Amino acid sequence: MKSIKPGRGPSAMNTIGSIVAAIFGVFWTLGAFRIGSPMPLPLFGVIFIVIAIIQAIYNYKNATGKDRMSLYDITDPEEESDPLDKYLKNNSTGSNNYEDIGIKPDIDVIYCPYCGSKTKEEFAYCPRCGKKINDI
Structure with a gap:
């Protein structure tokens, strides 16, 4: 991260x-x-x-x-x-592995502007902090 x-x-x-x-x-x-x-x-x-x-x-x-x-x-x-x-x-899902939540390393990865966690472009909310990320 x-x-x-x-x-x-x-x-x-x-x-x-x-x-x-x-x-x-x-x-x-x-x-x-x-x-x-x-x-x-x-x-x-x-x-x-x-x-x-x-x-x-x-x-x-x-x-x-x-x-x-x-x-x-x-x-x-x-x-x-x-x-x-x-x-x-630990993130909010209890997992340290981003692949467990459907994110492959360095493929289709963007970073949450609030917590810096890896997310996908199609995610509306950050899987770690839960804040809305697609309105930025």
């Missing part, structure tokens, strides 16, 4: 943005302590820093790692595996 993954370029840019956000959080926290503001303002800065660091790590992993979480780029499993596949293998 095709996976949709974040591009390496946008992930790298988000990493840089997260680092800038963490630096802003440091300045915010130091400034709030320096002026003697009430505790919620410096605490907000600390929370801001923690969230920015988590985002920076996530985006760096997506920019540099081979196994990345699915979001934007459409890839084949032969190109890059999807780390969530082990949790999402």
